[in-house]
Amino acid sequence: MSTDTTATVPTEAPAAEAPPAPPAKVVFDVQDLDVYYGAFRAVRDVSLQVHQHEITAFIGPSGCGKSTVLRCFDRMNDLIEGARVEGRILYHGVDLYDPRVDPVEVRKRIGMVFQKPNPFPKSIYDNIAFGPRLAGMKDDLDDRVEKALRQAALWDEVKDRLKKSAMGLSGGQQQRLCIARAIAVQPEVVLMDEPCSALDPIATARIEDLMQEIKSEYTILIVTHNMQQAARVSDRTAFFTTEVNPESDTRTGLLVEYDSTDKIFSAPSDERTENYVTGRFG
Amino acid sequence: MTDLSFDREAERLLLEATTSRSRRVKDRLASVWMVGSVVVAVVPLAIVVAYVVAKGASALSVDWFTKDLPAVTRKAGGGMGPAIVGTLLITAGAALMAIPLGVLGAVYLHEYGGRGRLAGLIRFMADVMTGVPSIVMGLFIYTVFTLRFGLMGFGGSLALACLMLPIIIRSTEEMLRLVPDELRQGSYALGNRQWRTVVTVVLPAAFGGIVSGVMLAIARAAGETAPLVFVIGAAARSLNTDLFSGNMTALSVQIFSNAQTPFAAAQTRAWGAALTLIAIVFLFTILARVVSARVARRHNA
Ligand SMILES: Nc1ncnc2c1ncn2[C@@H]1O[C@H](COP(=O)(O)OP(=O)(O)O)[C@@H](O)[C@H]1O
C-alpha cells in the first residue's frame, strides 16, 4: 500500500503488520555536492537527505571531508578563502548557495557547535544571551537563558554563578554551554563537529544524553570519529571515505553510503563501509 | 624479579637526578642570576623616583597646583598650575585623536586588511613612525600646522598623537592576534556579522591588552618635551584652558627650561614639575590597571 500520506492510520487497519512510521520531513536535500579549496577538490558527489527531528551522523576516517561538508550547511566555508561549492543544498526547498541568500541569515537559523569548546570570555549569562540579543529577542531574556541552559543539562550546575565568567567552567561544562548558546535562539538545526572529542567519557555521555533530550525540538547533524558514538546516538549515518587521485597524489573525500544507522552498522551494503565499521578498513 | 630490579634502577636514577650536585649548583646559579637581574632593573628605577621625590617634594604646596608661573624664575614663589593643566589637556587631546584612530587602524590591519598591499604599507609606515625622533615630529607639526595656524596647545596634541599612533596600532594589533580565531568562528556561527563580531567579541576579549598598550603610549607622550617646545608657545605663564588658541605650557617644557637656569629656586621648581609629571603618569597607569582589571574580572574571572 502507498505510504505517501502522513495521515494517521485508522485503528481498523489490519493489525497484522504495524503501520509504517510516517516519513519524516526533509530539512536538507543535498544534491551532488562537491567542495573545493582553491583548485583542490576536497569532497565530491555528496547526495543525501537530512530529516527533521533526527540525528544524522557523519563518520569516516580523518581527512575525508566530514567537517568540510558539515560547514556547508551553515555556509561557514564562506569564511575560508578559496573555498567554494558545486551542487546544491536545498533547505526546505531553498538553495542555500543561491546568490540571493545571506549567509548571516542562514547561520541565525542553523546553529553550530565546534570541536573545541569556544565560550566567549564573558559571563555564562552573556554567552547564552549573545544569540538572542543579536536576534533582537530582548524580552524574557532571563527565561530564554534558563531554558537553553536547562535543555543543555547545565542549569543546575551554573544557576548560582550566571554572572561568573564562562572560562571558569570545566571542558565538558564549556561544551554544554556552547550547545546552550547555539540553541538559545531556537534554531531549527544544530550542527556539531566532533563535539565530544576533547571531553572525557562522562562528559561525553552527558552530551549524548542531552542530544537525545533535545532532538524532539531540533534537527541534529553530528560529525564524529567515534563509531560507537554514531551507533549510540544517531538515526541515520553517512559514511565517508577518501580515494587517492592517481594523477595528483591528493585525496578526495566521497560519500560511500547513507542509510539508517542500524543498517550501516549491521548490514552495510558497501564493502568499504563494512570494513570500516568492523575495524578492518585499510 | 626483573621488574623489581628495573624499578630499583629507575629509582636510583631518579634520585640521582634530583639530588645531583651539579644540578643543584646550576639551579642555585640560575636563581641568583634571575634575582640579580631583577635587582639591577629595579634599583635604578627606585633611585630615580626617590631622588625626584627628595628633590621635588619641597616645591609642592597648594600654591603649586593653583598659582600661575612666576614672572621671575630666579625667586621662589608662584605655582605650576598652567603647566599641569597644559600637560593634561595636550595629552588628553592627543589621546582622543590617537586612541580611536590607532585602535581602528589595528582592527583594519588585523581583522580586515590582512595580507593586502595597503595593510603592508600601513604596517611599514607605523614601524617607520615609531623610529622617528620626537623632535622631528615636532618640526613636522611646526611646518605643516603651526606656521599656518599659529602657536596653540592643539599643535602639541597633534605632535603627541603622531608619536602615540604607531605604538597604539602595533600594540593593539598584537593583542588582536592573541584573540583565538575560535571565538570569531563562534560569533559568526551565531549569525553575527564581521563588524559586530569585532565590537562584541574581539575587542572586549582584547580589552586589557589594548588598555596596557594605550597607557604605554600615553605615558611616553606625556613626558615628551622636544615636540612641544616650538609648537605650543611654551613660554606662557598664565592659565590657558583653550587648546585651540593662545600659548600654553606643559610640565615637560617647564622641567626643561627651569633646569637650565643656575638658580636654586628654578631648579627646585624643575624637580617639583618632574615629580608632578611622574605622579600624573603613575596615577593614570593605576587607574587604567583598575579599569582593565575590572573589565577582565567581568569577562574572564
Ligand atoms: N581550510 C582549509 N583549507 C584547505 N584545505 C582544507 C581546509 N580544511 C580542510 N581542508 C582539507 O580538506 C580535506 C577534508 O578535511 P576535513 O573536512 O577537515 O576532514 P575531516 O573533518 O573528515 O577530518 C582534507 O584534505 C583537508 O586537508
Ligand SMILES: [Mg+2]
Ligand atoms: Mg573534522
